[in-house]
Amino acid sequence: MFSALRQPLARASAAKPLARAFSVYSPVKNAVAPVQNAKLEYLLTETRGRVALVTLHRPKALNALCNGLFVELNQVLKEYDNNSEIGAIVLTGSERAFAAGADIKEMKDRNFIENYTQDFLGHWVDIIKIRKPIIAAVNGFALGGGCELAMMCDIIYAGDKAVFGQPEIKLGTIPGAGGTQRLVKAVGKSKAMEMCLTGSVNLTAEEAERAGLVSKVLPADQVVDEAVKTAEKIANLSQPIVQMCKDAINQSFEIPLSAGLNFERRLFHSTFATHDQKEGMGAFAEKRKAKFTNN
Numbered sequence: 001m002f003s004a005l006r007q008p009l010a011r012a013s014a015a016k017p018l019a020r021a022f023s024v025y026s027p028v029k030n031a032v033a034p035v036q037n038a039k040l041e042y043l044l045t046e047t048r049g050r051v052a053l054v055t056l057h058r059p060k061a062l063n064a065l066c067n068g069l070f071v072e073l074n075q076v077l078k079e080y081d082n083n084s085e086i087g088a089i090v091l092t093g094s095e096r097a098f099a100a101g102a103d104i105k106e107m108k109d110r111n112f113i114e115n116y117t118q119d120f121l122g123h124w125v126d127i128i129k130i131r132k133p134i135i136a137a138v139n140g141f142a143l144g145g146g147c148e149l150a151m152m153c154d155i156i157y158a159g160d161k162a163v164f165g166q167p168e169i170k171l172g173t174i175p176g177a178g179g180t181q182r183l184v185k186a187v188g189k190s191k192a193m194e195m196c197l198t199g200s201v202n203l204t205a206e207e208a209e210r211a212g213l214v215s216k217v218l219p220a221d222q223v224v225d226e227a228v229k230t231a232e233k234i235a236n237l238s239q240p241i242v243q244m245c246k247d248a249i250n251q252s253f254e255i256p257l258s259a260g261l262n263f264e265r266r267l268f269h270s271t272f273a274t275h276d277q278k279e280g281m282g283a284f285a286e287k288r289k290a291k292f293t294n295n
């Protein structure tokens with residue numbers, strides 16, 4: 001199914017839902033049922049040069065994250081990951097909300113047995129398997145799962161009115177997709193504890209930048225364009241080397257320093273097996289711009 005979808009995605013140039021074959025998730029049972037020629041209901045997609053721009057589009061619910069949205073998001077991201085015309089991805093929401101968290105109304109009646117046996121949220125986090133860099137362009141609310149989704153991306157740019165928070169505790173639950181883990185690594189234990197334990201201490205965009213959660217704060221109407229510009233820069237570098245670099249940085253979250261340094265050195269060594277390393281260093285020595293061929 002993915003290869004059949006590749007062409008329509010690669011050609012898409014306007015921000016509108018694409019008609020295609022799709023699978024949808026039953027919110028209750030997590031069962032995948034194939035639906036032919038359904039439309040994207042929760043996303044807008046477009047391509048700008050070598051960058052794919054994916055917009056969460058559930059405006060009436062402030063982009064609350066539901067099962068159907070993740071089925072679409074996973075498929076679209078996988079398509080772009082496999083499309084050699086695309087070098088990087090920008091994920092954004094609306095000016096009012098990147099995402100106001102998991103859909104509370106959809107999940108409120110779930111029970112423990114269902115959650116456990118169906119591994120509720122298991123497939124929601126497939127975004128971390130995407131090999132190409134993903135930049136989150138965040139405006140408005142990034143709460144609960146919205147904050148967690150942004151943290152699963154590789155770089156976060158925030159609009160000046162963005163708000164990051166983990167309010168789950170006020171709903172009688174805890175963050176379920178990285179709020180107690182990635183947030184600690186991004187902002188430190190004390191701030192993460194304060195945010196998660198109170199549910200009401202949020203970070204403004206500037207606070208998030210100071211804490212290291214966000215790499216740049218921009219006027220709200222410039223966030224997406226700036227994210228696309230950065231994504232385009234990355235997309236025009238050597239793609240295998242970009243992927244190795246993303247891999248190496250992500251390893252720093254998983255393994256001890258000595259193992260991470262070893263992993264990094266092995267990847268560094270292996271870049272010398274590529275044509276792009278010869279081209280990149282050769283171009284520097286010859287005082288010309290490198291032309292990478294992804295080999």
Ligand SMILES: CCCCCCC[C@H](O)CC(=O)SCCNC(=O)CCNC(=O)[C@H](O)C(C)(C)COP(=O)([O-])OP(=O)([O-])OC[C@H]1O[C@@H](n2cnc3c(N)ncnc32)[C@H](O)[C@@H]1OP(=O)([O-])[O-]
Nearest residue numbers: 061062064100101102103104124144145149167175176177
């Ligand atoms: C990457 C993988 C992610 C996995 C996630 C893991 C699990 C996660 O850790 C758990 C959560 O996220 S738990 C969630 C953590 N998040 C939270 O606790 C935040 C919950 N949201 C809020 O506190 C408020 O909506 C805001 C303060 C965001 C805005 O307030 P405002 O400006 O007065 O606007 P308004 O009038 O309130 O909302 C407009 C419409 O949107 C609707 N809607 C909004 N969020 C919704 C949601 N999450 N659900 C459903 N619907 C939601 C709202 O009902 C209303 O619809 P209506 O049909 O017109 O009634």
